Amino acid sequence: MSQLDRTFAALADPTRRAILARLAEGEATVTELMEPFDISQPAISRHLKVLETAGLISTIRAGQARPRRIEAEPLSEASNWLEQYRRIWEGNFARLDTLLVDLQNPTKD
Template structure:
């Protein structure tokens, strides 16, 4: 996924209304009228949110008879999740170093470290 596309995805996900729209679409396709129901905003305002989601690739839109349906496109969210997961190893290593430091500090204060307490 190109960085620009990733920026569009994160920008779209930054808004709670758009996240709520995506959650609703996870249950199936919906029209603008159906999506605007739970929100205290106009259908044109919802349409603007849908345009942002569409530009980010998070939804696609199609026509069925006279209705224009929005459909969840999950792939960009998976790409964003994969990008975030690449930092998981960094955070896990940071947490391990923190655990080791805390154990050292506890030992220097005369307190048994967690490993010693667990074996009692």
């Protein structure tokens, strides 16, 4: 499985996206990450494992605490991949806009 595949597979789950959104604000422990969810610690740990395997988060060794932090590189790669398709769609929309203008303002020959 490629890095891009792991990234999108990890992002497919809304809980994992919410965890990433929280980590975008700063490092957090498992306990802190559990707070907004009504799920067990083992369930959060499974989500964290998926995110860590995808390279989207890392664990910091800080004494007894093991806070997690977001890792930007895999998200940057996914963003770059999506960007090429955004440009294609924008080109398609621009051509459609031109066609609509032409249809609304027919020229007299």
